[in-house]
Amino acid sequence: xxxxxELRIGFVGAGHMAQGVAQGAVRAGKxxxxxxxASAPSDRNLGAFKKLGCKTTHCNSEVLxxxxxxxxxxxxxxxxxxxxxxxxxxxxxxxxxxxxxxxxLQILEELLPAGTKVLRVxxxxxxxxxxxxxxxxxxxxxxxxxxxxxxxxxxSCGLCExxxxxxxxxHTGLSGSGVAYVYLFAEALADGAVKMGMPSALANRIxxxxxxxxxxxxxxxxxxxxxxxxxxPTRLASDPQLPRPSQSWAPQCDSAPACSALCCCPHRKCPxxxxxxxxxxxxxxxxxxxxxxxxxxxxxxxxxTIHALHELEKGALRATVMNAVEAATVRARELGKR
Numbered sequence: 001x002x003x004x005x006e007l008r009i010g011f012v013g014a015g016h017m018a019q020g021v022a023q024g025a026v027r028a029g030k031x032x033x034x035x036x037x038a039s040a041p042s043d044r045n046l047g048a049f050k051k052l053g054c055k056t057t058h059c060n061s062e063v064l065x066x067x068x069x070x071x072x073x074x075x076x077x078x079x080x081x082x083x084x085x086x087x088x089x090x091x092x093x094x095x096x097x098x099x100x101x102x103x104x105l106q107i108l109e110e111l112l113p114a115g116t117k118v119l120r121v122x123x124x125x126x127x128x129x130x131x132x133x134x135x136x137x138x139x140x141x142x143x144x145x146x147x148x149x150x151x152x153x154x155x156s157c158g159l160c161e162x163x164x165x166x167x168x169x170x171h172t173g174l175s176g177s178g179v180a181y182v183y184l185f186a187e188a189l190a191d192g193a194v195k196m197g198m199p200s201a202l203a204n205r206i207x208x209x210x211x212x213x214x215x216x217x218x219x220x221x222x223x224x225x226x227x228x229x230x231x232x233p234t235r236l237a238s239d240p241q242l243p244r245p246s247q248s249w250a251p252q253c254d255s256a257p258a259c260s261a262l263c264c265c266p267h268r269k270c271p272x273x274x275x276x277x278x279x280x281x282x283x284x285x286x287x288x289x290x291x292x293x294x295x296x297x298x299x300x301x302x303x304x305t306i307h308a309l310h311e312l313e314k315g316a317l318r319a320t321v322m323n324a325v326e327a328a329t330v331r332a333r334e335l336g337k338r
Contacts, residue, residue: 007031009153010067011038012060012082014045016297017099018073020127021157026052028130028156039063064089069097069149071121075300076100083111090116095146097121097136101172101304105139105165117142119150122168124176125298126279127157129286133175133279134158137165158279177305181312182280183295186211188318190291192325204291208284211277 009031011018018038026033033053039060040046046056057063063070064086074082079100090096096118098108108118118139126132134154138147147162154160163171186207193203283294299306312318 006035007069007153008035008037008067009069009071010036010063011071011073012063012086013073014038014040014049014056015073016125017123018071019045019048020125020132021071021099021123021154022049022054023052024127024130024132024157025153026054030153030156037063037066060086061089064094068093069095069153072096072098072100074100076103079103080111083108087111087113092117095119095142095149097150099123101176102169105137109139115141117146119146120165120168121150121154122171122176123154123157124179124279125294126179126283129279129282130156130158131279131282132158133171134160135163135168135171136160137163137168172304173308177298177308179280179283180295180298180305180309182211182277183284183291183298184309184312184318185321186281186284187291187295188321189325191318192322195322196326196329204284208281208291211281212285
């Protein structure tokens with residue numbers, strides 16, 4: 001299977017979420033690129049894995065033969081057939097991690113061999129630039145060891161928290177799809193600037209940087225607990241010495257992840273909007289892609305994100321943001337004439 005002490009991870013399915021998790025783990029040094037194996041029916045999505053230095057195959061069962069930790073990254077409607085295909089190759093040594101939206105642990109355990117260690121995960125696209133927000137829940141046969149392994153692996157992608165399974169669908173609407181809301185907002189900001197005369201490429205970069213910096217310097221609520229030598233005082237998010245949220249002293253936010261207020265807890269313990277927004281902004285700057293392209297990358301046909309974006313479009317978010325940019329520009333010009 002794999003040499004002792006050397007982690008090998010596999011992906012059955014090679015779409016954007018799988019690529020994000022793989023890139024985050026490899027770039028953070030959690031796993032060697034050569035120890036990552038991805039399968040897909042065609043080469044269309046495997047190119048990103050090959051570019052990263054990972055191995056690829058068209059045989060799903062081959063992933064099980066060479067890897068212990070296996071991510072299931074197919075579309076939800078494809079998953080039952082895939083599970084029936086790979087089940088004969090699954091052993092008690094495997095850790096199966098599902099990325100499929102809406103497929104519960106109960107369904108997974110019914111379709112997998114009895115005793116399979118299975119966990120359910122929901123990441124988001126900014127895992128690619130290690131600014132993602134990930135939550136996971138474990139099945140009945142997955143223990144502390146499997147949870148710790150998964151958290152160690154996925155913490156390389158950004159914020160990673162174990163939650164009750166009921167929170168995963170909330171996280172999907174908040175952060176999994178939430179990055180697309182930020183892309184739409186960034187696109188509207190830039191389009192407002194373009195309308196007023198700024199070149200598109202420059203407007204997109206400035207819009208992304210504005211969002212990035214806004215969340216870096218967002219003020220935090222004060223920590224109500226008494227200070228102790230082991231408990232650093234609350235700092236700005238931009239402070240480079242701010243410990244990672246996974247450290248033991250970080251408090252649990254009672255309302256996570258349903259809370260949507262910015263910085264709802266002092267040390268970003270809950271996976272809220274700040275991570276979605278910062279990660280989305282960093283994706284624009286790091287990839288150089290247009291926000292509309294990145295927004296499209298998040299949208300699966302018939303999936304959660306496109307339904308949410310439809311609601312934002314019905315609410316005229318894009319037009320409202322463009323109007324705001326225009327109003328501020330006009331007022332700035334008026335003030336300059338005084």
